[in-house]
Amino acid sequence: MESRSDKKERTRRAILDAALGLTEDTGLAGLSLRQVAKEVGIVPTAFYRHFDSIDQLGLALVEESFSSLRAMIRDVRQGSPSLGQIVDRSVDVLVEHVRADRAHFGFIAREQSGGSAVVRDAVRRQFELFERELSLDLARLPMDHWSSADLQILSNLIVGAMITTSESILHAEARDLPEIRHRARSQLMMMIVGALNWKSREQT
Amino acid sequence: MESRSDKKERTRRAILDAALGLTEDTGLAGLSLRQVAKEVGIVPTAFYRHFDSIDQLGLALVEESFSSLRAMIRDVRQGSPSLGQIVDRSVDVLVEHVRADRAHFGFIAREQSGGSAVVRDAVRRQFELFERELSLDLARLPMDHWSSADLQILSNLIVGAMITTSESILHAEARDLPEIRHRARSQLMMMIVGALNWKSREQT
DNA sequence: AGTTTCAGTGTACGCACGTTCACTGAAAGG
DNA sequence: CCTTTCAGTGAACGTGCGTACACTGAAACT
Numbered sequence: 001m002e003s004r005s006d007k008k009e010r011t012r013r014a015i016l017d018a019a020l021g022l023t024e025d026t027g028l029a030g031l032s033l034r035q036v037a038k039e040v041g042i043v044p045t046a047f048y049r050h051f052d053s054i055d056q057l058g059l060a061l062v063e064e065s066f067s068s069l070r071a072m073i074r075d076v077r078q079g080s081p082s083l084g085q086i087v088d089r090s091v092d093v094l095v096e097h098v099r100a101d102r103a104h105f106g107f108i109a110r111e112q113s114g115g116s117a118v119v120r121d122a123v124r125r126q127f128e129l130f131e132r133e134l135s136l137d138l139a140r141l142p143m144d145h146w147s148s149a150d151l152q153i154l155s156n157l158i159v160g161a162m163i164t165t166s167e168s169i170l171h172a173e174a175r176d177l178p179e180i181r182h183r184a185r186s187q188l189m190m191m192i193v194g195a196l197n198w199k200s201r202e203q204t
Numbered sequence: 205m206e207s208r209s210d211k212k213e214r215t216r217r218a219i220l221d222a223a224l225g226l227t228e229d230t231g232l233a234g235l236s237l238r239q240v241a242k243e244v245g246i247v248p249t250a251f252y253r254h255f256d257s258i259d260q261l262g263l264a265l266v267e268e269s270f271s272s273l274r275a276m277i278r279d280v281r282q283g284s285p286s287l288g289q290i291v292d293r294s295v296d297v298l299v300e301h302v303r304a305d306r307a308h309f310g311f312i313a314r315e316q317s318g319g320s321a322v323v324r325d326a327v328r329r330q331f332e333l334f335e336r337e338l339s340l341d342l343a344r345l346p347m348d349h350w351s352s353a354d355l356q357i358l359s360n361l362i363v364g365a366m367i368t369t370s371e372s373i374l375h376a377e378a379r380d381l382p383e384i385r386h387r388a389r390s391q392l393m394m395m396i397v398g399a400l401n402w403k404s405r406e407q408t
Numbered sequence: 409a410g411t412t413t414c415a416g417t418g419t420a421c422g423c424a425c426g427t428t429c430a431c432t433g434a435a436a437g438g
Numbered sequence: 439c440c441t442t443t444c445a446g447t448g449a450a451c452g453t454g455c456g457t458a459c460a461c462t463g464a465a466a467c468t
Contacts, residue, residue: 161365190399237426258426
């Protein structure tokens, strides 16, 4: 049987899912409480039993979306062989994750510069955390003697390229994927090779 | 004296400026015809004398914003000395332009993933043109034997980093600018060095 | 068994929106 | 000078919005 809190949780999920879907067309800014309620099958005022405002809903979606992103990076980490293969694996995992979870990636891309200030800031903060996390991963690569500041600069560059690539994947047809993969691999390779050579040159 | 068409042009400009300003808070999606009209000091219906719809207004703003971007790249081109100095000059010009023309850069950043499909697509098309243009500039650097396809991959990477940096500049306080400059220079350097080394290695 | 809690209901409100239409009055043009 | 053009007016419309309020009825608790 279903307890009261179970049912509440199910409705909450339905609201999140409906919002995520509706946001794809209009962005969070163009999302109305009434649309969501209609989609879920509840009366508009019942929305307030679950969220104080659309912004709070947005923050929950940010949380959820970045969980998905973190799952991705965890997926890359396990089984990380040679430096050359890391590039291929990273790109493959990115493409796979974005296509499997279009909604969350699209949400992040959109709301990064989107309408609500509080949601926008939350996305940015999460990206900063994500960059920091990635820079720790980079520290494990054979890039000895890099300062953590420099690793974050590289990390920032890589995350930026990742976002751009994700957006490409989101708008692409399936037949364009090989080209996108090739481009992403080349770019990641350029960044890593560039970082290694530039730094080793500077230290000479 | 002021002719009738002069006055019309002035009102049109006022609408564009008002829209550009109001968009900073809400995005183009959250912009209402009535808000714009109130700001300009005309009655809502008079808006239609100048634009068929908010989307058309948006397209005009896209046009305008990318003119500003192209002016920037022209500014970089003139006086381009050694490869090392190109990096410094490019970053300086970018920072300067973004700060002098926040509104247009912010508009591009926002509407790239923003609400209206037609405006979003227009921004993307303009970015593709811009990438192509940049790849022609890159071809003049001492990167012999690069295919134009590879140059566009590099160009795509650089433009992506440029957008990310622009967004940083837009949200930054003046005191954070030196750090952003440093980061942008490092990243641009990494990309160029990486591209040179990776390719020369591949050709060996 | 009796009471409390609370997710969801239904009505009603005032507001801002885009768009319509017939209009005005001064500039442009014959 | 008389006519045409046309940027801007002003009232009116239907719609969807967020939110308030009093409510119901079943689950949870004592």
